[in-house]
Each structure stands twice: as C-alpha cells, then as structure tokens.
Amino acid sequence: MLQSLGFQHNHPRETMAAVQIKGVEKYFGATHVIRGVNIDIEDGQFTVLVGPSGCGKSTLLRMIAGLEEIGAGEILIDGKVVNNMMPKERDIAMVFQNYALYPHMTVRDNMAFSLMLARQPKAMVNDRVMKAADILGLVDLLDRFPRQLSGGQRQRVAMGRCIVRDPQVFLFDEPLSNLDAKLRVQMRTEIKELHQRLKTTSVYVTHDQIEAMTMADKIVVMRDGIVEQTGSPLDLYDHPANQFVAGFIGSPAMNFLPGVLRRGAGVATVEFPGGLCLPAPVHAGGQDGQKVVYGTRPEHIDLADAGDGVVTEVVVVEPTGADTQIFTKIAGVEITSVFRERHTFRPGETIYLRPDPARAHLFDATSGMRLAG
Numbered sequence: 001m002l003q004s005l006g007f008q009h010n011h012p013r014e015t016m017a018a019v020q021i022k023g024v025e026k027y028f029g030a031t032h033v034i035r036g037v038n039i040d041i042e043d044g045q046f047t048v049l050v051g052p053s054g055c056g057k058s059t060l061l062r063m064i065a066g067l068e069e070i071g072a073g074e075i076l077i078d079g080k081v082v083n084n085m086m087p088k089e090r091d092i093a094m095v096f097q098n099y100a101l102y103p104h105m106t107v108r109d110n111m112a113f114s115l116m117l118a119r120q121p122k123a124m125v126n127d128r129v130m131k132a133a134d135i136l137g138l139v140d141l142l143d144r145f146p147r148q149l150s151g152g153q154r155q156r157v158a159m160g161r162c163i164v165r166d167p168q169v170f171l172f173d174e175p176l177s178n179l180d181a182k183l184r185v186q187m188r189t190e191i192k193e194l195h196q197r198l199k200t201t202s203v204y205v206t207h208d209q210i211e212a213m214t215m216a217d218k219i220v221v222m223r224d225g226i227v228e229q230t231g232s233p234l235d236l237y238d239h240p241a242n243q244f245v246a247g248f249i250g251s252p253a254m255n256f257l258p259g260v261l262r263r264g265a266g267v268a269t270v271e272f273p274g275g276l277c278l279p280a281p282v283h284a285g286g287q288d289g290q291k292v293v294y295g296t297r298p299e300h301i302d303l304a305d306a307g308d309g310v311v312t313e314v315v316v317v318e319p320t321g322a323d324t325q326i327f328t329k330i331a332g333v334e335i336t337s338v339f340r341e342r343h344t345f346r347p348g349e350t351i352y353l354r355p356d357p358a359r360a361h362l363f364d365a366t367s368g369m370r371l372a373g
Helices: 057-065 107-117 122-136 151-165 181-198 209-215 233-238 243-248
Strands: 019-028 031-041 046-050 072-077 092-095 169-173 201-206 218-223 226-231 255-264 267-271 277-279 291-296 301-303 310-319 324-330 333-339 350-355 361-364
Touching (some): 031 218, 031 226, 046 057, 046 209, 122 151, 201 209, 218 233, 218 243, 226 243, 243 361, 301 333
Parallel strands (some): 046 218
Antiparallel strands (some): 019 031, 019 072, 255 267, 310 324
C-alpha cells in the first residue's frame, strides 16, 4: 500500500483487506432497498458499483462505511465482521460528493485533522501530509482555504485527507459528479493512477457507466437493490447477462429491436414487424417462434451496399469529429449507428446498414435474459 511512500502502519496487517458482502438486506420503512446482495471485493481491487439513481449503490457504500445500519446479512473487512463496529473502528476512509472539507481550516490542516485528532506525533503527521500533497500536486496549495480552491483541487484535498490515514479501504461516493465534463475526465485518470500507485482496496459508486468502464477492475451493476451482474468492464460489454446490463453498459447505448426467432433447416433468423429478417446472432440460443429482442451496439453496425443491407432512412446526423453518429429507423424503431469515418449523409437520405451477427445479442422478450447457445 503506502509503505513504498514511506508510510508506516501503526498496526501490522496479517490478512488482506478484502471486503465481503454476504446476503445483505436493508429496509427504509416498508421499502426494501437492498435485497440479499452478495459481493466479493478482493484485496487491492478497484470495484465500481454502478446503476441508475435509487438502485441502492450509495446505501450499500454507507453500510460498508458504518453510516447505515445493516438490516440482515454480514459485511466483512479484512476477514472481520464489521456489522456492529463504529465507522472509526473499520479502518476505512470515504471521499464524498460534496468534498466535506472544513471551511475554516487550511488545506494542510484539513488533511492532517484526523491524525491530529488521533494524537499522532507532529513530525509523522507533517511527513504524511507532505507525501500525500506531493502525490496529488497540492504542495503549493497547503496554506490556502477551501474557498480559494477550484472543485478539482477540493476533490484532491478530500482524497489527500484519506491517503494520510493510510486506510485498508477507500470508499468513493460519486466523487466527480459536481465537476464539469473536462475536469471529470481528468480526475478519473488521476484517481485510477492513484490506485495503481497505492493498490489500496477501493469501492467506488457512480451512476456514470463511462466512469465505471474506464476505472474499474470489477464492475457491479445494480438495479432496484439487487446485483444484476458482476464482472470486468469488457466481460459486461461483451457478455451482458440480460437486457438491462446490455443497455446500461456501453455508450451510446445498445439498440434493441423486438422480433420473433425463426429456426429451420439449420438456419436461425429474427423476424421483425414489416417483414424484415436478420440473421440471428452467432451462438444465440432460443426456440423457434420465441419472442425475442435483438440487440446490436451502434459501433457494431456497418454501412452496406444497396441490396446487401437493411434499407433505412437517415433521421439525424451528429458529427463529433472523431466519428459520426447517425440516427435512422429500422422496423419502426430508432437506431443509433456510429462510424469512425466521416460521412455527409443528409436527413431523409436512404442508406443501407448491416448489423454484425458475430457481435449482436439475443434476449428473451419476457425475462430480458440473454439467450446464449
């Protein structure tokens, strides 16, 4: 962890700082907000909890921190059940969305506060603050007050305050949501770089799937208090367990076309309203006549020659410089396509598109589960 930076632990760590969440439940009144969640976070892993607002991810993080009581189940940190431990006994440090800095204290004092409170020797406190300030580029700002800092600088101070404590686990609760778009991208990189340096077990909550994809070793996708899928970013992108995960991970979002699976003479196709047929995705399961949803990512749709693809009409063209996003309609459904090349299509123009069957997905229309062969 921070030994390489000269930080000495006050207590030896004999076991790894893994976090285990076992069958955890939480009610707010009659509302069941966390429903039997099981997550294993390995020592040194950067795990991101992602999902729409209200899915329970921040509540779960606050339960790990000890800021919310656990209704049922167990949370273990470093192999110890922490259900009844006070937050300060859990050896965690939390970075909040609103930075939570003391306005009347300098950057230096904000970063040193928890160590001073713990009556640590002044020389050691100064040493740790200077090392953390050096890592985060805050050395020139140590005598400033929070009001004199930008949002990005305040967030760095909040992280510095965590680093000096050298906790077993970092918890991040949507730390970048108050920053503008450009700064968010920069801070994303800085947090990832920091983790690669410190290797401290980290749990990070966000509703932004781009943040999740770019930062995580492991992503946990949540919805309505349950875990929909857990895996590496590319696992979730390539093999989504269901339609919800498929639509949540990836930007722009996956296109979904409702249809019926047809199997016959060793050939599988998906039939859509209006008579359109597409080859079924490679390795897709499902029965003949089953109602399905055909999923294709915008970046997995190719331009085709006349007669070799699906006839579509261009609705909107959005050039971004790096690529061109095109909105068209297939079988009455609006479809997004992304092309790396520049195109000069006009609204109303007819073009031909061909989804790549090797990278398409098939989902059961009722359950939303992926149909894998």
